[in-house]
Amino acid sequence: MFVAPDYRVDGLLSLYVQSGAFRRHTPETKRNYATDICLFLAFLWARGLAWTQAVERDLEDFEHWRRFAAENPRLIGGSKWNRELAALVGLYAWAARAGHVPRSPVGTRQVLGPYGAVVSAPVARAKDARRSNVHWLTPRAFRRWVEVGLRGQGGGGLPLPGWCGRLEDRNVAFVDLLYSSGMRRSEAGSLLLFEVPRLRLEGGRYCVGRIAAAVTRSKKARTFYVAAGVVGEIETYVDSSRALAVRRAQRAGRYEDLPRLRVVTDVAGGVRPTVRWLDHNGAAGERRLTDLTVADRMALYTEGPHGLEPLWLWLNERGLPLAVDSWEGVFRTANDRCRQVLTPAGGPFPDPHRVYAPYATAHACRNSFALFMLVVLNHLMDRRFGLTPEERRDFRLLYGDPWRMVQDLLGHASRETTCDLYLAPVADLQLRALLAAAPDASEPGLASLDGVFARLARESEGIQDVDDLMMPAVGGAA
Incomplete structure (x- = not known):
């Protein structure tokens, strides 16, 4: 929902975020694009313009302010500008098709695409954009980061005075999972309890798991490998601080009143399992495990020995699913x-x-x-x-x-x-x-x-x- 500085809700923008073009974006892209659009709206508001009144000169001035103006203390690079431009391209393309604006302020030109097709590209697209801002840590640099940043250590491998170590086992297990498996944050952060690989009885250095298609960027399921020691860390977290958080939440009655609750009754189907559940009204539902989105997974619960408990692996201190962005x-x-x-x-x-x-x-x-x-x-x-x-x-x-x-x-x-x-x-x-x-x-x-x-x-x-x-x-x- 977009609210103007005069506290009015913009109805047209509300229609845009409900459009099929916007809803097909991932949650992270939706959040980023909404932030980028708001920046441009604020720029236009300072000029006394509604976003439907913008022309190409407004976009040129906005780019100058964002990227080159000496008065701006926080200039952005080409990659960030291209993302903001993509957000505006989507907005104004929708508005032009729906007849809300006579034409888009984003000028375009025809270019040759990667496969020989002629495509439209924004004229204002930055040429100096970095393809990716990638950083690496060597194994010993990563170990140092974990020791100091997550375990609170100083010299001699001992925690510094005042270190309380809240949720230390959870945080260390999560980052070790990322570093050991190469999973994306959304992939590792949306695992369910029964998706965690089990330690092999015959031993071995790596365990094998499966990432659901709905939580991957490519929307294709794939296999992942994780070190056996990391699986042990996850199991320790599940049996200790996670179990404690669940019991406290059960005693406080936090699970029964959740607005979107699905109590899983069965997970079956072998290679392509299906999850079946009952919602808070008692209505039955089912979906293939690989098709469950992040939001679907956060709503899944099971009947444990002491009552309802989440199937979502990573929990906050209140015993509720930890949102992926919270990491x-x-x-x-x-x-x-x-x-x-x-x-x-x-x-x-x-x-x-x-x-x-x-x-x-x-x-x-x-x-x-x-x-x-x-x-x-x-x-x-x-x-x-x-x-x-x-x-x-x-x-x-x-x-x-x-x-x-x-x-x-x-x-x-x-x-x-x-x-x-x-x-x-x-x-x-x-x-x-x-x-x-x-x-x-x-x-x-x-x-x-x-x-x-x-x-x-x-x-x-x-x-x-x-x-x-x-x-x-x-x-x-x-």
């Missing part, structure tokens, strides 16, 4: 804590090229997983198997090369996305030469590859690495 706050808080504890006091930095305080996002965990898997798969091929160039070529013909394996793990439709965006730091490096000086793979733990990742970080832009000697003996504020 942004967890990362933001952890980043702030790393900056407070690890940044040298008083400045300036002794070494401006060194990463003192690692910075992570949910997508950086996914990027880092891709980088880690590429290096490890090449390491296994080059060192453990001792392949010659000819043997390696034959191995690729039979099983596919590491780039294709990482592409499959990430669920990318094209190899170019994997190579150009996620693995750009090593796309132009000769990995055989890079790994020539790597320690023997038989050395225990990930430390055997720390030297490889350290060299990658030195020779590439965007990879965060830390020195094991950088941990302060006494940290800053908790």
